[in-house]
Structures are given as C-alpha cells and as structure tokens.
Amino acid sequence: MLVCLAEHFQTMLxxxxxxxxxxxxxxxxxxxxxxxxxxxxxxxxxxxTRTHTGCKVTYLGKVSTTGMQFLSxxxxxxxxxxxxxxxxxxxxxxxxxxxxxxxxFQVWLHHLxxxxxxxVHMDTFQVARIAYCTADHNVSPNIFAWVYREINDDLSYxxxxxxxxxxxxLEAKKLAHAMMEAFKKTFHSMKSxxxxxxNSSSEEVSHEFESDDG
Numbered sequence: 001m002l003v004c005l006a007e008h009f010q011t012m013l014x015x016x017x018x019x020x021x022x023x024x025x026x027x028x029x030x031x032x033x034x035x036x037x038x039x040x041x042x043x044x045x046x047x048x049t050r051t052h053t054g055c056k057v058t059y060l061g062k063v064s065t066t067g068m069q070f071l072s073x074x075x076x077x078x079x080x081x082x083x084x085x086x087x088x089x090x091x092x093x094x095x096x097x098x099x100x101x102x103x104x105f106q107v108w109l110h111h112l113x114x115x116x117x118x119x120v121h122m123d124t125f126q127v128a129r130i131a132y133c134t135a136d137h138n139v140s141p142n143i144f145a146w147v148y149r150e151i152n153d154d155l156s157y158x159x160x161x162x163x164x165x166x167x168x169x170l171e172a173k174k175l176a177h178a179m180m181e182a183f184k185k186t187f188h189s190m191k192s193x194x195x196x197x198x199n200s201s202s203e204e205v206s207h208e209f210e211s212d213d214g
Contacts, residue, residue, distance in 0.1 A: 054101030055171055057144075057164035059109065060086045065147060065161045070132035075145040078161035083139045086165070100144075100164055102178040103127075104185040107146075127186040131159065133179045135172035140165065144172040146179065 060082040067074070099110040107125040125148055133146035145163040152158065166172040 054099040054108070054110065055166065055175060056096040056112075057098050057100045057166050057171075058086075058096050059098040059111075060143070060163040060165060062148075062160045062162045065159050067159070070147055072134070072136075074132060075134055075147065075161050075163075076137060076139070079137050079143055079145050079163050080139050082161075082163045083143070096167075098164065100175065102175065102182050104182050105189070107179070107182070125162075127179075127182050128190065130179070130183065133176055135169075135176040141169040142166045142172050144175040 060079075063078045063081050065074070065078050097112050099112060101108040101110065105127050107127060107130070109123040109125070111119050111121045111123075113119050125146075129149040129151075131147045131149060133144070135141075135144045137143045137145065142165050143163055144166055145161055148160050148162060149157050150160050164175075166175065
C-alpha cells in the first residue's frame with residue numbers, strides 16, 4: 001500500500017513538473033523577442049528619407065539688382081552675369097543641386113547633396129516679397145528667375161535676382177505659371193486680411209509677373 005502511494009505521488013509530481021516546464025518554456029522566447037519587435041517598429045520609420053515635391057533645378061545663385069520698376073527684360077542682365085559665372089565652373093554634365101518647391105505663400109529651395117537627396121539646408125522665399133518672375137531669357141530658355149526683396153537686419157532692403165536652370169524650357173515655364181498661381185493666392189489672402197487695399201485687383205498688382213506662354 002505504501003509502495004502504491006509512493007508511486008502515485010511520484011507520478012503526480014512528475015506531471016506537475018511537466019506542466020510547469022511546459023508553461024515556463026515559451027516565456028523566455030516571448031520575453032526575448034517582444035522587445036526587439038517593438039524596437040524595430042519604432043526606429044524603422046525614423047530612418048526613412050523625407051521626400052519633397054518640386055522641380056529639380058540647378059541653382060545659379062543670386063545677384064543684387066537696382067530699380068523699383070520691373071518690366072519685361074529686367075532680369076536679362078543679372079541672369080547673364082549668373083550664367084557666365086556658372087558656365088566657367090560647370091562640367092559637360094552638371095547635375096541638379098536643388099529642388100524648387102513653389103507653395104501658396106512660400107517658395108522653398110531645398111539644397112541637394114552629392115547623392116541628389118535633400119539636405120537640411122533650405123532657403124525660404126515669401127511670395128509676397130517677390131516683385132517679378134519670368135522664364136523668358138535669351139541666354140537660355142531653360143532659366144527661370146525671380147526678383148526678391150531681401151530685408152536686412154537693420155530693416156533696410158535690397159532687391160536680389162535669383163535664377164535656376166531647369167531641365168527644359170517647358171519646366172521653366174511651368175515654374176513661372178506655378179509662381180503666378182502662388183502669387184494670386186497670396187494676394188487674395190492678404191486682401192481678405194486687409195493688408196492690401198480692397199480696390200486693388202490681382203491683375204493690377206500682378207502686372208509685373210512675366211509668364212511666357214510661348
């Protein structure tokens with residue numbers, strides 16, 4: 001009788017140990033792998049490169065210009081100056097070094113690295129300070145330029161002509177049209193806010209903008 005009770009007790013003990021073993025075996029696997037899965041989910045999106053919409057261009061630079069009346073052809077001289085400086089240093093195939101993104105109230109010029117990816121360096125232009133833009137230049141039909149009122153630290157200002165070389169004449173014209181649309185939206189917003197006299201019209205203020213339809 002004692003032998004039977006001892007065998008029964010051993011059988012029950014083994015069964016309980018097996019149950020405890022079975023319950024314990026999956027735990028190290030779950031505890032070990034779960035934090036890794038969480039870590040991958042949180043860090044992977046941060047490694048993705050931010051993408052930007054816009055037109056890839058070669059930024060030619062800027063040069064100061066004089067005058068307050070900006071009529072057709074006013075950017076020809078500064079563009080020629082920028083073009084000459086550019087052609088002296090350019091190679092046979094000059095890669096795009098910037099991405100021009102025209103938005104309703106701002107123009108963003110993202111500078112690209114050697115791999116053609118956008119860097120953290122970006123120039124911002126307020127559409128309301130753009131006095132003139134055009135895609136019509138004799139030196140090259142692929143150039144798009146705009147005159148920007150730059151405000152200095154002492155609150156004085158200067159007019160700078162910025163220029164970019166596009167991949168084609170069509171791309172340059174598209175930028176001119178996009179700038180015109182951005183200007184119209186900015187104008188209507190400023191007019192509704194009372195920052196522009198309500199008797200003014202977008203046609204009157206935008207006569208300085210040149211967008212050659214060719």
